[in-house]
Amino acid sequence: MKISFPHMGNLYIALGSALKIMGAEVIIPPYNCKRTLSLGTRNSPEAVCLPYKLVLGNYIEAIEAGAEGLLMIDSPGICRLGQYSNSSRTALTDMGADVEFINFDLYKGKLRELYTGFKKATGNSNPIDIIKAINVALIKIDILDQLEHALAYYRAREIQIGSADIRYRRGVKAIEEAMSPAKCKTAFKYAMEQLSSIPIDKDKDVIHVDLTGEIYVVIDSFSNLEVEKELGKLGVHVHRKLNLSNWTKTFLIPSFLQFSESHGEKAARYAHDFLKRDIGGDAIESVGDTAYASYSKSDGIVHLLPFTCMPEIIAQNILPNIRMERDIPVLSLVLDEYQGKAGFVTRLEAFVDLINRRKRKQEKVKIA
Template structure:
């Protein structure tokens, strides 16, 4: 059976590795493009959020390349993400696609049950293959996260625009092809070294901006118009608050999520669905480590809209500039680029004013 799945950052590398080691043929959807989005928009409810529409485009493009089964995470709580799988299943059925949709619950507290839901797709997989596949897949996720963390620092210092992005993409491709733990470690080490070596102006202290928001937007660059690259090319180092490895570990080990809840508790004492609590908690956690914070999320995302209102209060209380950006399929690039440039100008003026006061021996509040 030929299996596919939606793009979400480095998830495709990990799932391809895992499913192939379990004996399946994998159809990775084509990279997300305007065509992908258009297909999704044409075949999704008008008021559905952007991730659902992009996922639909992923599925249809993969099905047209021969995919026979789709693996999709389910969910619980006030976020509409929990309905994605069922809605998409009905849409594909109405479009006449004969494809099996497998919706598995997140591995929260029940990792064995998570694997059991996937088992029917891999009837010939042995326990040894499962363990080996999971080990390699997770190591690839961790490795890709390390490379991306370095990318978001190094690219703010690159000598030639596009050079460091090219290095990063080359090593992600090598990571995709790696088939042993030793290869993964070697690729990661070489990639980090080459990314750092391509930097210039290492003595310059650039602005640092933290990105919080909805998990799909944090992991997948396309829906936010690759805000990370846009900020890096404006000379800003970026701190991304959620990576795929951390997201998966928080799903398995709830104590990790409880740490973020503790940060959020002064402002939010209950779960509001999606990644709303994480947006609040991470904002408080990183507020003293940056010059400003940008909150990104899909238009109509209720948990993040709730978080947006709370973030305005946090911005005032902690004296940290916060800008919220929502996106849908009609979002234009030029307007958002202008907003990013204006926000950076604001942060630079604030930093200059703070440094001037410090030089005069005055305190900054």
């Protein structure tokens, strides 16, 4: 059976590798693009969020490429993500799609569902193979996040704009081809060497901006219009607060195997003065990350949210209070299929200009 799944940042690299290790034939749909969004939007309810439309578009393109089975996730939490599988299954059935739907229901248990899902998707029930596959997937997710953190550093300081992204793509390709923990380690070393060889201005006075919001639009470069790349061009070192490794640690790794405070737990602690309980999605992370920014000496916060995402809309209306109480610049950007790149970049440029003027003013006050 030919297996496929939707995109979510670099997840396709890790999940595709895990399935291949177990002997599955994997079909990776084209990365998110205008056609993906158009297909998803055409077959979605009008008011549904942007991530759902892209996920549905991924499924449609995967079926066009010959996929016979689709992986779907039901996730804990007060968010429409928990209904993606049911809604997309209904939409695809109505379109006449003849595919098998393989659901990972994380409400029922993390390890058990991973085992059952991989077994059904690949036909391989050998627990050793499943453990090896999951181990490689988790290693790849972790090292890809580390590589992206390094990319943010070099983007903000590179002499020739775009050179960091070229070297980054070389490293990602090497990691994608690695199929064992040892080869992953070698590929990661090669990727970091690629980035570290870029000519940079180490003394450049960069500004530091934290990036938070709904996890899908934060990590998906198509839906966020390459916000990290655009900020890097403006000399901004972006600190993305939500990553795939955060997500896997929260939803896949049992709590008894987690030995340090997770990003979600830390965010909830800092959000408590402004938001007392989880209201769904990544809202509490958005509030907590913004509250924490004043302690981490960040110069500002960019908050990304999909249009019609209720949890993030609530968070968006809390952020002005944090901005005033903690004296931290905040820019909220709402994303949907109608968002234009030119206006988006103009808002980023204005925000960066505001931060630079603010820093100069603060420096004058210190001197005085």
